[in-house]
Amino acid sequence: MEFTFLGTSAGTPTRSRNVTGLALSRSGPKPWYLIDCGEGTQHQLMRTRYSVMQLRAIFITHIHGDHIFGLPDLLTSASMLGRTEPLDIIAPPQVRRFIDAVIENSDSSLSYPLNFINSEAPDFYWQDDHMGVTNVALSHRVACRAYVFTERNLERQLKQEKLAADRIEAGPAWGDLQKGKDVLLDDGRLLRSDDYTHIPRTARRIIVGGDNDTPELLKEASQGTHVLIHEATYTQDVADRVGPWPQHSSAQQVARFAQSAKLPNLVLTHFSSRYQSVPGGTPHINQLAAEALQHYRGHLFLAKDFDTYRLEKDLKLNKLDGH
Template identity: 80%
Template sequence: MEFTFLGSSAGTPTRSRNVTALALGPRGPKPWYLVDCGEATQHQLLRSRYSVMQLKAIFITHIHGDHIFGLPGLLTSASMLGREEPLDLIAPPQVGRFIQAAIENSDSSLSFSLNLINSEAEGFQWQDEYFSVTAVPLSHRVPCRAFVFTERNLERQLQQDKLRANGIEAGPEWGDLQKGKDVQLADGRLLKADDYTCIPRAPRKLIVAGDNDTPDLLADACQGAQVLVHEATYTQDVAERVGPWPQHSSAEQVARFARQAQLPNLVLTHFSSRYQSGTEGTPNINQLAAEALRHYKGQLFLARDFDTYRLEKDFTLHRLENSG
């Protein structure tokens, strides 16, 4: 499971950070999924390994502009490139109206079906062959969600001794059972895949949260999760000066929650544009890291645009590269 940050800035872009977007794939960039789509996301894609032609679904956490203003351009560009494959858009209902208005008022059209799915519907769940996705309501100025990606269709391990004990020698039937298919033998016996295979590991589970001032809302969802991607818009001192109205989290808030939830990996993103990158200048992005590390002892990362992470089958998380 891999994910790449296409934007890590809150509200407005900076010279080194675009506004929010994250690409996620089960095995890399083919196929892949997009979580949020801030302005200029399609420009960021041009500097990445991801193509709109292999995009399977878009998930939008909430309606604020720094999370959706890139949608009309990305979708119409996909159309101009000849995309025909239908695309699921999982989002609040207002996002569909926003896209429709942009297309109707710009003499544009789409060459593919855009399937609008209400992320705020009660009991929401989306899945394909790779992931099951659920949503967790968060606390922000508008309705907002975190999306929980849980791996599906894990590889099966054959119970070979049991097969041989039942007189079933190696052959094509073994391959079908390992793929999870039940098998009818020539002698009439029906072999259930669940009876002759096991799944030797737990599924990988990644949570990508939208804007949120109450990390504790994710406590239940974080059980069994290996990675949480969460905003840390401010340091705690700045959050206290700004006041509660923006409804964002500080690095300290998120770090305290991650420690309490015993999360092994925490990736912070959505940093206020006031925080400068690099080692010079104040306020500096390194202040966010220092604050989080005072309260969290797991593996901590601060997102940078174009950084790619891989969550391995043994649940270790590695930062692979910065390809931008």
């Protein structure tokens, strides 16, 4: 599984960080999924290998502008480029009204259908051939969700000794079994794929959190999760000065939770625009990492725009060079 940060700033962009957007895929850019779509997301995409023509679904965590204002631009641009494939938009109900209003009042139209799915439905579950997605309610000023992405249809390996013992000769039946299909032989025997194949590895799982001041809400979902991507808008001293109203997490809060949940990989994002990236800048963004490292002993990453990470099949998270 791979993911690329299209924006890592909270609220407003900076010279080096756009507002929130994340591209995620199982393997390579076809197909891919977009989580949140702040203003300028389509411009950020132009500097990546992801195409709106291959976009399978958009997942919106909540309705704040730095997470949705890029939607009308991206959707209408995809139409102008000739997209015809339907697009799923998983989002709070207000997002549909927002998109409809912009299209209606800007003399715009789309060349493809949108399929809106309510992210706040109590039985929410979405899947395609590559991913199964659930979500978790978070604590923010408006309804907000974290999305849990788990890969589906893992590659199978044949139990060749069992096939030989049952005198099932190599041929098309083997291929169908390896694809997860049950097979009816000419002699009337029904071969079940689960009996003649096994899945040799663990399904990879990533949580992409929205805005949230209570990381502990992800405790149950974190079991069996290999990467948590979560906001760390402030260091704790700034969070204390700002007060509780914004309902964001500090690096300290998230790190303490990740350590208690035994999460192996933590990627922090959604940083307040007050944090500087230039040498000598103050407050400096590295203070967020320094604070988190005081409380977390796993693999910690501080996201930058256009950083690309790959969660390998052996469950190691690597930042890819050249991205």
